[in-house]
Amino acid sequence: MALLIAVTLTAWRSFDTWIGNTNLPLTLAETSTEVLDRNGKLLRAYPVGDGLWRLAVKPADVDPRFLDMLLRYEDKRFRSHAGVDPIALLRAAGQALWNTRAVSGGSTLTMQVARLLEDGTTGRWAGKLRQMRVALALERRLSKEDILTLYLTHAPYGGAAEGVRAAAYSWFGKEPGRLTPAEAALLVALPQSPERRRPDRFPEAASQARDRVLARMQRQGVLSAEDAEAARHTPLPHRMAAFPRLAPHLADRAKARHPGRRQLRLTLDGAIQARMERLAADAVRRGGDRLSAALIAADHQTGEVLALVGSPGYSDAGRRGFVDMTQAIRSPGSTLKPLIYGLAFDQGLAHPETLIHDGPADFAGYAPQNFDGSFRGDIRVREALQLSLNIPVVKLTQELGPARVMAALRAGGARPQLPGGAPGLAVSLGGVGLSLQDLVQLYAGLAAGGQGPRLRVMQGAALQPADRLISPEAAWQVGSILRGLPVPPGARAGAIAYKTGTSYGHRDAWAVGWDGRHAIGVWIGRADGTPVPGIFGGSLAAPVLFEAFGRLKPALEPLPPPPPSALIVSSAELPLPLRRFRPRQAAFAAGGDAPQLIFPPDGARLALEGASLTLKLRGGTAPFLVLANGRPVLAGQRRREFSLPSPGPGFSSLVVVDGAGRSDRIDLRID
Structure with a gap:
């Protein structure tokens, strides 16, 4: 028995040692x-x-x-x-x-x-x-x-x-x-x-x-x-499903920036991302095999990006879907104009109700033209921005200085790129390189009252504010103007402040806007930068922008009320220097023989009872063009006293433009 126990113990110790000495695999x-x-769902x-x-x-x-x-x-x-x-x-x-x-x-x-x-x-x-x-x-x-x-x-x-x-x-x-x-x-x-x-x-x-x-x-x-x-009786799966591949461009970037990390959590919402990717694919389906699109939706209060679509299809070789167009540097077209106007408001150069002249202008050899090739004469700044006119914004850029505009872009979190040399006046018309992410960053700052957080895509990243773009008052004034733009058919007017843009040569169509909580930017074009005949931001990108807000959430959030210190008055109630925009050097220049409407006087109230309206002019060079409420009503007039049909009851604005492109404007009320 003792021998048996000893043998058993020896065998057990040997077995135990044998097990303990096992080389385990990794x-x-x-x-x-x-x-x-953001919710832990696999993207x-x-x-x-x-x-x-x-x-x-x-x-x-x-x-x-x-x-x-x-x-x-x-x-x-x-x-x-x-x-x-x-x-x-x-x-x-x-x-x-x-x-x-x-x-x-x-x-x-x-x-x-x-x-x-x-x-x-x-x-x-x-x-x-x-x-x-x-x-x-x-x-x-x-x-x-x-x-x-x-x-x-x-x-x-x-x-x-x-x-x-x-x-x-x-x-x-x-x-x-x-x-x-x-x-x-x-x-x-x-x-x-x-x-x-x-x-x-x-x-x-x-x-x-x-x-x-x-x-x-x-x-x-x-x-x-x-x-x-x-x-x-449950059917078996008949094929292996593909793994989720949402936000592939951003996922690739996050993986490259954090090598070795096995789990990366983004600020994106998977459900919103999927809806936005379907929207981008739908937007280009009828535009040819080479048309691409990109979209970013962000919370302008927290800076969190909720959706980022780099292309309509990651594997679509015809559209170069592998290229992340949210990061591509392109001309922003007219989308920088709201920032220019906001800077001008802050500098005391203009107010939304300030009159500014839209006519032929030459800036040391640079002679920009409006998109439609026509001029409106004297026009309110509010209308100049809503109509996206080029001449007025270039005048403001000249007074601000292109360097100030570039500094504002960088302060707002953008990374502008110039083809070479110092910035020129063309910066305000898209003569600078920006990405879609840059534009959404800038518009998020406008939406947040002139200073917003930097956009972030990694969950848990600290909130970092960008530098101030413009004052809260100027930011609200810009938003008030942009919410008055015409909206695509079926969209709700006045709920979104937005701006469209089309780059030179019809290469890029843009639409960027915000409501009370979110900012969204849309780009449509070709990834290789070739022109797309007939492409316009207003007709192509704007409907996608409004549809994106509809897919983001069930109801839009109201835009903020004006700050208590915002100056909300009519043109006639503005301080005299703000009633009409004049370049700083104009105070030292000799006055010209510009046309002047001497009857009726500005602010007049007339009881015409259906009769025609008599106008009297002084100065200017014939022939004269007369616009009533922005629409031409009389052209080729050479006399300085003449009549035209009544614009109808209510408030009206009359603008007379002379043969040299100079103009004058009055506002009146007809009973």
Whole structure:
């Protein structure tokens, strides 16, 4: 007896030493880099080095019913054995002897993990013995939860899917947190023979394997007869689904900037991102195979980007979908005009009701033209911005100085680029390079009262304010003007402050705007920069902008009220220097013989009762053009006293333009 005990103890110590000296395989396998949205939803995943999809997972991430079914089917004594289940081994050996073939396996879940980690064989005795040794060693060094995690991470499920999360996405297009009985049973059965039971290639074998799992779960009381029967009649997936690939351009950038991080959480909202990507694809569908689009939606109070669409299709080679057009440097067209006017308001150069002359002008050899080639004469600054006239904004830029405009762009968080040399007056008409992200950053600053936060895309990044663009009063005045622009058919007027732009040569169409909480920017054009005949920001990009706000949220949020110090008066009530824009040097220049409306006087109230309206002029050079409420009513007039039909009851504005492009304006009321 003593000898037997001594031999047993010696054998046990040797066995224990043998197990303790086991060289374990690596248990920290590479898992896919995951890019998540603000709610933890998977936006994009990247395969690991060997081309497999292997997503990190823990038992708490998986449907509890699946775990119950897995353990009952594969290893019902998993929680109690030490890595090897002698009862299961004896049962498997007895069945093999009785049937002269292997009927069931005796491998525990831990032994399967050992095989998966070493990529070992299952049938050979040497391989089985090695699995037992590694399983016993794993049980000594890891907890049951750790071992279960390894199985859930490494189990093969067919194709390139490894692990239960990759399998749930590949076969069902969802996370494994909520699985139906049919889905759970298929995922229990697949790892035993992942290629021969693939439901897309061998549906009959997959169905039989799934049904065996369901039958056993019904016998063990895990599933009711009704649930098991319904699961058996559930169709199998007929193909492997693609992994999510939302916001691919931003995901690529985030991965490149944070190498080694396995999980990157962005500020994007996955549901909003998906809707915006569909919108961009719809917007270019009828515009030819080369037309592209980009869109950014951001919260201008927090700076968080909620959606970023770099192209209509990441894999669309014809549209160069791989190019992230939110970062491409392009001409912004007229979209910088609101900033110019805001700077002018702050500098005391103008007010929304200030009169400014729109006529032929030459700035040391630079003679810009309006888009339609015509001139409006004297016009309110408000109307000049709403009509996107070029001459008035260039006049303001000359007074501000292009360097001041460039400094404001940088202060607002943009990164302007010039073709070369010092900035010129053409900056205000799009003669500077900006990206869509730059424009949304600038408009977010306008929307936030002249100073907003810098845009951010990484969840948890600190809120950083940009420098102040303009004062709160000027920002509100700009917004008040832009909310008065005509809107696309069917859109709600006055709810969004926005501006459109078209770059030189019809290469880029822009629309950028904001409501009380969010700012959105849209770009449409070709990624290679070639012209698109007939492209206009107003007709092409503006409808997409308004549709984007509709897809962002169910209801628009109101624009803010004016600051208490905002000057809200008519043109006649303005301080004298603000009633009409005059360049600073004009005070020292000799006066010209400009036309002057001497009757009726400005601010007159007339009772015409249907009679014609008599006008009297002084100065100017014939012929004269007369506009009533912005519309030409009399042209080629050479006399200085004449009549024209009454504009109708109510308030009206009359503008007379002489042959040299000089003008005068009056406002009157007709009863």
